[in-house]
Amino acid sequence: MKLYGYFRSSAAYRVRIALNLKGLTVQHAPVHLLKDGGEQMQPDYLARNPQGIVPALELDDGSVITQSLAIIEYLDAMKPEPRLVPAGPVLAAKVRAVALAIACEIHPLNNLRVLDYLKGPLRHSQGDVDRWYGHWLLAGGLEPIEQMLPGDRFCFGDAPTLADCCLVPQLFNARRCKVAYDHLAKIGRAEGSCALLPAFEDAHPSRQPDAQ
Amino acid sequence: MKLYGYFRSSAAYRVRIALNLKGLTVQHAPVHLLKDGGEQMQPDYLARNPQGIVPALELDDGSVITQSLAIIEYLDAMKPEPRLVPAGPVLAAKVRAVALAIACEIHPLNNLRVLDYLKGPLRHSQGDVDRWYGHWLLAGGLEPIEQMLPGDRFCFGDAPTLADCCLVPQLFNARRCKVAYDHLAKIGRAEGSCALLPAFEDAHPSRQPDAQ
Numbered sequence: 001m002k003l004y005g006y007f008r009s010s011a012a013y014r015v016r017i018a019l020n021l022k023g024l025t026v027q028h029a030p031v032h033l034l035k036d037g038g039e040q041m042q043p044d045y046l047a048r049n050p051q052g053i054v055p056a057l058e059l060d061d062g063s064v065i066t067q068s069l070a071i072i073e074y075l076d077a078m079k080p081e082p083r084l085v086p087a088g089p090v091l092a093a094k095v096r097a098v099a100l101a102i103a104c105e106i107h108p109l110n111n112l113r114v115l116d117y118l119k120g121p122l123r124h125s126q127g128d129v130d131r132w133y134g135h136w137l138l139a140g141g142l143e144p145i146e147q148m149l150p151g152d153r154f155c156f157g158d159a160p161t162l163a164d165c166c167l168v169p170q171l172f173n174a175r176r177c178k179v180a181y182d183h184l185a186k187i188g189r190a191e192g193s194c195a196l197l198p199a200f201e202d203a204h205p206s207r208q209p210d211a212q
Numbered sequence: 213m214k215l216y217g218y219f220r221s222s223a224a225y226r227v228r229i230a231l232n233l234k235g236l237t238v239q240h241a242p243v244h245l246l247k248d249g250g251e252q253m254q255p256d257y258l259a260r261n262p263q264g265i266v267p268a269l270e271l272d273d274g275s276v277i278t279q280s281l282a283i284i285e286y287l288d289a290m291k292p293e294p295r296l297v298p299a300g301p302v303l304a305a306k307v308r309a310v311a312l313a314i315a316c317e318i319h320p321l322n323n324l325r326v327l328d329y330l331k332g333p334l335r336h337s338q339g340d341v342d343r344w345y346g347h348w349l350l351a352g353g354l355e356p357i358e359q360m361l362p363g364d365r366f367c368f369g370d371a372p373t374l375a376d377c378c379l380v381p382q383l384f385n386a387r388r389c390k391v392a393y394d395h396l397a398k399i400g401r402a403e404g405s406c407a408l409l410p411a412f413e414d415a416h417p418s419r420q421p422d423a424q
Contacts, residue, residue: 051356093277121343135329
């Protein structure tokens with residue numbers, strides 16, 4: 001399998017964590033989101049993923065799976081242990097809801113192409129963009145998510161799930177953009193537990209071959 | 213089960229379609245998103261869903277599941293026929309990817325609270341907001357999704373899936389906002405097939421008790 005990604009993309013980072021937790025090795029194909037107007041908009045990448053975003057997972061038969069959560073669900077079906085979506089339907093729904101709260105409610109509003117639209121066509125200052133970023137990250141995102149967590153060692157229970165695969169990359173972004181979240185104790189606890197696992201450490205953007 | 217929703221919320225609309233396809237009946241509890249500053253921000257609703265968004269599905273034991281895609285996956289686990297996420301892992305991933313492309317790439321950028329932020333704190337004109345809406349709906353959304361579809365009767369194959377549950381409400385929004393998408397033939401075909409099914413018709417916003 002080949003993973004098209006970018007070291008700093010938090011969606012690709014989610015998939016790297018999932019692969020590491022499952023002990024799966026893939027070939028990494030970096031797609032540079034900033035070089036030459038974005039390699040993700042070049043025809044050869046668009047043929048694989050018409051959305052022009054990373055990640056995309058190319059299977060050995062050449063078929064391509066896109067959208068980080070769909071990729072992680074696929075990996076969970078193909079190699080169920082350790083399970084990233086729990087077997088019990090209600091717990092599975094709660095894990096997916098936290099993952100989706102991050103993937104649908106925070107990340108889409110704060111990713112590079114949206115911030116570029118605010119700065120470009122809408123001509124906003126960096127200050128406006130920073131307030132936008134912080135608003136959707138905290139009030140619209142991490143603060144309600146804190147209340148969706150039971151307060152376990154990881155997001156749910158004693159082992160990482162799909163929720164942790166999404167949370168940690170989002171927190172990396174928060175730190176990078178200097179948005180403080182240390183008032184969120186349950187999130188902090190889960191983050192601390194993840195930080196002790198090599199699967200999370202090895203997936204960190206700074207550890208990727210395309211990191212600059 | 214009790215579904216907290218709003219007739220015009222496209223996320224609630226997705227869940228209504230899924231319930232109808234599975235022949236499941238629930239009690240409907242309307243949450244008026246515009247009245248009194250938004251009933252979704254009242255303490256009794258926030259206690260059920262700290263995100264302050266609809267839908268939320270309350271189970272008979274009182275536990276609550278949020279996020280429309282997590283709710284539909286839960287329904288698919290509890291009552292597998294007809295399957296909304298196919299059994300085959302690759303096809304399941306492709307169905308989920310289209311659902312997520314809508315739920316993560318179009319809807320979060322175009323929902324009411326984001327448009328309100330653009331008009332309020334960022335002081336944009338209705339023209340700016342309309343261009344924003346159209347940009348994320350078409351170039352950022354439906355146009356790449358058209359290329360992700362095989363061109364079947366429904367989004368994938370001869371029966372509706374999770375992808376159709378997400379597509380139809382998004383197209384309802386597009387029509388409402390007068391964004392034309394008739395150049396997207398595969399999307400148009402799937403929409404036409406869905407329109408013939410009572411499960412979709414009965415889930416339409418205009419058919420809900422809280423429709424005004």
